[in-house]
Amino acid sequence: MSYSDSLSKLLGDLGATEGSKLSVVNGDRTYVGTLMPHHEFSAPDILILKMKSGYNVGIRIGPETKVEVLEAPVERTKKEGEVEFKKGLPKLVLIGTGGTIASYVDYRTGAVHPALSTSDMVNAVPEIRDIANIDARVLFSIFSENMNVEHWQKLAEAVAEELNNGADGIIIPHGTDTMGYTAAALSFMLGDVSKPVVLVGAQRSSDRPSSDASSNLMACARFCTKADRAGVYVVMHDTSGDDSFAVHIGSRVRKMHTSRRDAFHSINAAPAAHLDKDGKMVLNIDGPRVSDAKVVAKTGMERACVLLQYYPGMDPVLFEDIFMKSKGVVISGSGLGHVNENMIPLIRKACDNGTVVVMTSQCLNGRTNLNVYNTGRDMLSAGAITVLDMLPETAYVKLMWALANTSTPEEAKELMQTPLAGEMSDRRTIDV
Amino acid sequence: MSYSDSLSKLLGDLGATEGSKLSVVNGDRTYVGTLMPHHEFSAPDILILKMKSGYNVGIRIGPETKVEVLEAPVERTKKEGEVEFKKGLPKLVLIGTGGTIASYVDYRTGAVHPALSTSDMVNAVPEIRDIANIDARVLFSIFSENMNVEHWQKLAEAVAEELNNGADGIIIPHGTDTMGYTAAALSFMLGDVSKPVVLVGAQRSSDRPSSDASSNLMACARFCTKADRAGVYVVMHDTSGDDSFAVHIGSRVRKMHTSRRDAFHSINAAPAAHLDKDGKMVLNIDGPRVSDAKVVAKTGMERACVLLQYYPGMDPVLFEDIFMKSKGVVISGSGLGHVNENMIPLIRKACDNGTVVVMTSQCLNGRTNLNVYNTGRDMLSAGAITVLDMLPETAYVKLMWALANTSTPEEAKELMQTPLAGEMSDRRTIDV
Numbered sequence: 001m002s003y004s005d006s007l008s009k010l011l012g013d014l015g016a017t018e019g020s021k022l023s024v025v026n027g028d029r030t031y032v033g034t035l036m037p038h039h040e041f042s043a044p045d046i047l048i049l050k051m052k053s054g055y056n057v058g059i060r061i062g063p064e065t066k067v068e069v070l071e072a073p074v075e076r077t078k079k080e081g082e083v084e085f086k087k088g089l090p091k092l093v094l095i096g097t098g099g100t101i102a103s104y105v106d107y108r109t110g111a112v113h114p115a116l117s118t119s120d121m122v123n124a125v126p127e128i129r130d131i132a133n134i135d136a137r138v139l140f141s142i143f144s145e146n147m148n149v150e151h152w153q154k155l156a157e158a159v160a161e162e163l164n165n166g167a168d169g170i171i172i173p174h175g176t177d178t179m180g181y182t183a184a185a186l187s188f189m190l191g192d193v194s195k196p197v198v199l200v201g202a203q204r205s206s207d208r209p210s211s212d213a214s215s216n217l218m219a220c221a222r223f224c225t226k227a228d229r230a231g232v233y234v235v236m237h238d239t240s241g242d243d244s245f246a247v248h249i250g251s252r253v254r255k256m257h258t259s260r261r262d263a264f265h266s267i268n269a270a271p272a273a274h275l276d277k278d279g280k281m282v283l284n285i286d287g288p289r290v291s292d293a294k295v296v297a298k299t300g301m302e303r304a305c306v307l308l309q310y311y312p313g314m315d316p317v318l319f320e321d322i323f324m325k326s327k328g329v330v331i332s333g334s335g336l337g338h339v340n341e342n343m344i345p346l347i348r349k350a351c352d353n354g355t356v357v358v359m360t361s362q363c364l365n366g367r368t369n370l371n372v373y374n375t376g377r378d379m380l381s382a383g384a385i386t387v388l389d390m391l392p393e394t395a396y397v398k399l400m401w402a403l404a405n406t407s408t409p410e411e412a413k414e415l416m417q418t419p420l421a422g423e424m425s426d427r428r429t430i431d432v
Numbered sequence: 433m434s435y436s437d438s439l440s441k442l443l444g445d446l447g448a449t450e451g452s453k454l455s456v457v458n459g460d461r462t463y464v465g466t467l468m469p470h471h472e473f474s475a476p477d478i479l480i481l482k483m484k485s486g487y488n489v490g491i492r493i494g495p496e497t498k499v500e501v502l503e504a505p506v507e508r509t510k511k512e513g514e515v516e517f518k519k520g521l522p523k524l525v526l527i528g529t530g531g532t533i534a535s536y537v538d539y540r541t542g543a544v545h546p547a548l549s550t551s552d553m554v555n556a557v558p559e560i561r562d563i564a565n566i567d568a569r570v571l572f573s574i575f576s577e578n579m580n581v582e583h584w585q586k587l588a589e590a591v592a593e594e595l596n597n598g599a600d601g602i603i604i605p606h607g608t609d610t611m612g613y614t615a616a617a618l619s620f621m622l623g624d625v626s627k628p629v630v631l632v633g634a635q636r637s638s639d640r641p642s643s644d645a646s647s648n649l650m651a652c653a654r655f656c657t658k659a660d661r662a663g664v665y666v667v668m669h670d671t672s673g674d675d676s677f678a679v680h681i682g683s684r685v686r687k688m689h690t691s692r693r694d695a696f697h698s699i700n701a702a703p704a705a706h707l708d709k710d711g712k713m714v715l716n717i718d719g720p721r722v723s724d725a726k727v728v729a730k731t732g733m734e735r736a737c738v739l740l741q742y743y744p745g746m747d748p749v750l751f752e753d754i755f756m757k758s759k760g761v762v763i764s765g766s767g768l769g770h771v772n773e774n775m776i777p778l779i780r781k782a783c784d785n786g787t788v789v790v791m792t793s794q795c796l797n798g799r800t801n802l803n804v805y806n807t808g809r810d811m812l813s814a815g816a817i818t819v820l821d822m823l824p825e826t827a828y829v830k831l832m833w834a835l836a837n838t839s840t841p842e843e844a845k846e847l848m849q850t851p852l853a854g855e856m857s858d859r860r861t862i863d864v
Contacts (some may be wrong), residue, residue, distance in 0.1 A: 129764035145770035145807055149745045177767035181744050258798030260770050303745060309764070311612050311739045311828055313581045318738070318757065322750055332741070335609035336690050367689030371488075375577055396743055 004044035007061055011035070011047075011222030019073025022049060024059050025066040031059055032070065083330050089133050089140070090168035090225050094122065095158050096138040097147070097174050097182075125214045128221045137176040144175025144182070149400070150186035153299040159190060159197055160297040168290075169196040171217070176255055176263065178236060184252035185301075186395040187232040187421035194293040196224045198233045198252070203261045212237050212261045215277065215386075219245035222279045226334035228381050230288045232421070233272055237261040247273035249285075251423035254364065266390040267364055269422065300404030302327050309362055310339045316346040318327050323350040323357075328399040328412070330358045331384075332392035336376060337361050337368035351383025356409050358399055358416055360392040367425070385413050390424040398423060436476035439493055439560040443467070443479075454481060456491050457498040463491055464502065521565050522600035522657050526554060527590050528570040529579070529606050529614075557646045560653045567599070574746025576607025576614070578634075581832070584617035585731040591622060591629055592729035600722075601628040601656030603649070608633040608687055608695065611666060615682030617733075619664040619853035626725040628656045630665045631682070635693045644669050644693045647709065651677035654711045662720045664853070665704055669693040679705040681717075681726075683826050683855035686796065699796055700821040701854065732836030734759050739828040741794055742771045748778040755782040760831040760844070762790045763816075764824035768808060769793050769800035776810050783815025788841050790848055791816050792824040792833055799857070817845050822856040830855060 003011065015023060016035055024031045024047065033049030036056060046058040047067075061067070121136050132302050139158050140151060159170050174182060179201050186197060200220040202213035220235040232250030239262050248266045257263035272285045307329035308319070323329055323346055333339050337359035341346070347357050359379060368386040370376030380386075387395050395416070402415040417427050435443065448454060448467055456463045456479065465481030478490040479499075493499070513710050554566050571590050572583060591602050606614060611633050618629060633650040634645035650666040664682030671694050680698045689695035695754060696816055704717045737760035740751070755778055765771050769791035772781070779789050791811060793800050800818040802808030812818075828847070834847040850857050 143770075143807060145742075145766050145805075146772050146774075147744050148772065152744075175767075177770055178744050255767065255795050256797055258793050258795045258800060260798065263795065263798075278602060303747075305745070306750070307741060307743045307746075309739055309741045309824075310577075311825065312579050312584075312610050313735060313737070313832070314739075315735075318754055325750065334577050335607075336685065338575075338609055339579050340580065342578075342580075361690050361696065363687050363690045364697075365688055366692065370688060373575060373577075375575060392741075393743065400745070432699060 002278065003047070007045055007047060010061070010067060014028060014069050015032075016067070016069045017073060020069050021071035022067045023066075023070055024049065024061075025068075026059055026062070027064070031057060032381065033057070034073075080348040084129070085133055086129070089131065091166060092132040092134055092169045092171055092221060092224055093167040094134060094136040094171045094173065095155065095162065096136065096141065096187070097151070097155065097172060098141040098143055109182075118214055125217050128218055131225050132168075132221055134221075135162075137162075143426055144178040147175070147178050147182055148165060149185075149301050152182055153301065155182065156186055156189035156297040156299050159186065159193075160295040163193070163195050163197075163295040165237075167195065169198065171220050171224060172197070172199045173217070174199045174201050176203060176236075180254050180264070181393055181397055182390075183232055183234050183248075183253060184391075184394040184423070185401070187250040187423065188294065188398055188401040189297050189299050190232060191298060191420070192230075192293070193232065193295050194230050194291040195295070196227065196229060196231065196233065196290070197250075198235055198247070200235045201264075203259060203263055210261075212242070215242055216245065216419045219279075222275055222281065223247050223273060226279070226281060227273060227283060228290050229272065229283070229285065230290050231272075234264060236264040238271070238274060239348065243277040245275040245277075246271040247275070249422045251398075251421045252391065254391060254393065267391055268366070268425070296402075298405060301400040302403035304328070304395060305400045305403065307328070307332070307392060309392075310334055310343070312340065314340065314343065316343050320346055320349075323347075323355060324353060326350075326355055328356045328358070328403050330392055330396040330399055332360050332362040334362060336372055337370055337379075337386050338375050339374065339379070341375050341378065344375070344382050347379060348382035354409050356399060356403065356412050356416070357382075357384040358395050359386045360390060360395045362392070364391065385416060387416055388424045394423050399429060435479070439477055439479060442493070442499060446499060446501050448499070448501045449505060452501050453503035455498075455500045455502055455611055456481065456493075458491055458706045459496070459498075460492070463489060465489070468506075489841040493715050504594055516561070517565055518561070521563065523598060524564040524566055524603055524653060524656055525594040525599040526566060526568040526603045526605065527587065527594065528568065528573065529583070529587065529604060530573040530575055546804075554649075555719055557649050560650055563657050564600075564653055565652075567594075574607075576610040579607070579610050579614055581617075581733050581735060584621065585733065587614070588621035588729040588731050590620055591618065591625075592727040595625070595627050595629075595727040599627065601630065603652050603656060604629070604631045605775060606631045606633050606650070608635060608668075609708075612686050612696070612823075613825055613829055615666050615680075616683060616823075616826040616855070617833070619682040619855065620830055621729050622664060622727065623730060623852070624662075624720065624725070625664065625727050626662050626723040627727070628659065628661060628663065628665065628722070629682075630656055630667055630679070633696075634668045635669075635691060635695055642693075644674070647674055648677065651679075651707045651711075654707055654713065655679050655705060658711070658713060659705060659715060660722050661704065661715070661724050662715065663704075666696060666697040670703070670706060675709040677707040677709075678703040679707070681854045683830075683853045684823065685779065686823060686825065699856070700798070730833075730837060733831065733832040734835035735834045736760070737762070737828060737835065739764070739824060741824075742766055742775070744772065746772065748775050752778060752781075755779075755787060756785060758782075758787055759835050760790070760828075761787045762792060762824055762828040762831055764792050764794040765800070768795060768804055769802055769818050770805065770807050770812075771811070773807050773810065776807070776814050779811060779816055780814035786841050787842050788831060788835065788848070789816040790827050791818045792827045794824070796823065817848060819848055820856045826855050 033051040135412040234248040238244040238246035252269040402412040465483040468480040670676040670678035684701040
């Protein structure tokens with residue numbers, strides 16, 4: 001679908017093309033913005049402008065509307081930066097995956113696309129070259145909602161390869177949608193990685209004035225070069241302002257807002273570090289420190305795992321097939337990790353069949369404990385296990401990994417209940 | 433399983449029975465607490481004491497351990513309070529459902545049980561009788577993880593009955609696990625209810641010194657009698673202290689911590705009111721006001737609905753049966769409401785089959801918007817709808833209700849996208 005014939009003619013007569021800067025006067029309102037392509041969800045006589053704020057508006061064009069072209073479209077130019085190697089600076093390798101941090105608005109479709117090259121991204125933050133030598137490599141260019149288990153595996157392998165080839169740290173620009181899941185996956189796959197591996201995202205694409213892409217990237221590079229902390233982390237805005245950044249432990253972080261720049265929160269743990277816009281850093285964790293140990297990626301994942309949220313009315317008959325076909329089931333239960341008692345026979349049947357059933361809480365914050373109430377105890381008797389204060393999403397990722405890296409369900413359960421990458425508190429529930 | 437023979441003999445010789453207050457000296461540590469029954473997850477030589485903090489500890493009893501009985505068990509006595517009707521005071525009806533707020537520790541099993549009568553609860557807060565005449569009625573006595581759709585229906589009917597019989601407000605003591613779901617269900621079933629209907633819970637049972645049961649109940653009664661606000665609400669602690677209470681809109685509230693007393697948060701909306709411990713109230717919403725209109729409970733619910741969380745690695749083949757058998761599917765997608773593109777053919781197939789597919793966000797906070805990225809647009813084309821900033825749990829409850837109260841999927845979609853009980857913002861996304 002495209003603009004109506006009359007609207008297309010009007011635009012053609014004015015010499016306006018997609019990307020042109022227009023002024024549109026409709027009655028007493030004036031809109032100034034960039035002409036976007038027509039969109040199948042709008043009527044054909046609605047003209048779409050991208051405003052300076054980054055938001056699109058649809059304007060109905062009537063006989064009285066005055067449209068004027070202010071500027072021709074800006075040509076996108078891509079240039080590879082000259083790579084100047086500076087002696088004495090640490091070497092960081094950017095491994096590009098896609099996402100808003102590496103995206104621009106496609107004027108053909110009006111949507112945001114992952115398309116900037118990783119070196120474009122570095123060139124957008126020239127001061128990063130003052131603190132590190134940057135190598136950039138594009139591994140994929142996808143939105144993070146399309147990230148899958150095999151992407152995690154390839155990414156872990158690429159990280160290990162770069163670190164073993166001399167990188168002092170890895171920066172992974174990543175879409176924010178599933179950045180928490182990927183961070184958890186890398187946390188387990190890379191185990192006691194000897195260098196910082198930091199995922200970084202943006203909630204606003206780099207064509208928007210409020211973009212957080214550059215400042216997050218800079219904070220990320222500072223943490224990698226100055227903190228002396230190994231492990232998998234996520235760096236994002238800590239507040240809605242542009243002057244504070246949080247470094248989250250990769251297995252403890254969750255996207256908690258659809259659009260705010262400070263969408264990422266550490267859950268059940270403090271952030272590992274905070275940075276301000278001048279690079280001043282406060283570290284909240286003691287270790288692990290950077291070393292020269294070889295990095296081994298253990299990327300095995302059991303795919304037959306599911307993550308389910310319990311809700312009143314959940315029908316055990318409807319979910320039986322999923323429980324029985326899965327090697328691992330993570331349930332985000334209510335409260336301390338509960339489900340309706342009518343689910344317990346199914347949990348027992350699955351556990352008896354060798355499925356590992358792990359209870360977490362949809363409250364997200366706080367510890368699970370199945371010893372307080374009767375239904376919880378029945379679940380323990382049925383064979384379910386709890387994992388203290390581990391996030392449901394992290395538990396799902398860890399369960400895939402634990403099942404692939406052990407030989408029996410019992411070993412996998414033991415591994416699930418052992419802290420490996422900061423993903424759970426070290427204190428076991430007292431089983432009384 | 434019970435305590436070991438030697439431990440049972442020791443306890444018998446001392447005259448200690450379950451509920452006795454004991455002092456146990458083990459090396460240089462002394463424990464004082466209430467003797468609990470043995471628990472099948474502990475070794476038989478571990479003695480279980482409930483400490484003053486409310487937590488249980490397990491103590492291994494060796495030959496050197498000194499055990500002493502300090503006090504005999506406290507007998508639980510239940511007495512019905514004399515009901516004195518005070519002229520001029522409003523009439524509140526408590527409809528008991530169970531939960532921690534109405535529970536005590538069962539010394540036979542060591543677990544918390546729903547068992548106090550609703551009038552016991554009122555008697556525990558005698559000052560409530562200064563502001564209202566209280567009628568109490570026990571509808572069920574279950575933990576809220578066992579609440580089901582038919583419980584919501586019975587509860588809505590009981591509320592309507594009591595209000596139409598002259599109650600000025602309804603207080604519903606409820607387990608916290610699924611209190612948010614029940615509040616959402618009542619919000620839609622009771623529609624424009626003309627009086628306050630307020631759910632109230634407790635995170636600590638009333639035998640614990642830190643119990644929040646009484647203070648939440650009192651704040652609830654104050655809101656019901658003084659606020660002049662109709663609708664369905666939830667009252668809980670607003671902070672971890674005992675001096676501040678929040679009144680949440682029933683369709684906007686979520687349990688966000690497994691154990692804290694201030695576990696309940698309003699999401700994407702401010703609380704309707706705040707109260708302090710002296711009853712001082714700040715109202716944040718203008719309406720709706722109390723009236724004398726008859727209350728109608730529309731309790732129809734389409735049970736063939738599911739709530740699913742999207743996660744990377746979600747297998748569309750495994751979930752096909754659930755999508756095709758359901759009349760309604762709510763997905764808490766990633767970010768703005770996304771799923772992996774490999775899920776989209778299944779969403780299309782289900783929509784073509786007449787299933788209503790509703791996208792929400794697992795971020796919980798913020799609005800969904802499927803118009804920003806390509807995968808989102810593909811989902812709209814497939815037939816999925818979004819519901820702005822509605823919580824996934826509320827969307828699931830509302831979808832059951834909408835499908836039962838309309839004749840076609842299109843009507844149900846329209847109803848889903850229309851704010852009915854404060855559950856979503858009133859501003860539609862601009863479809864550009």
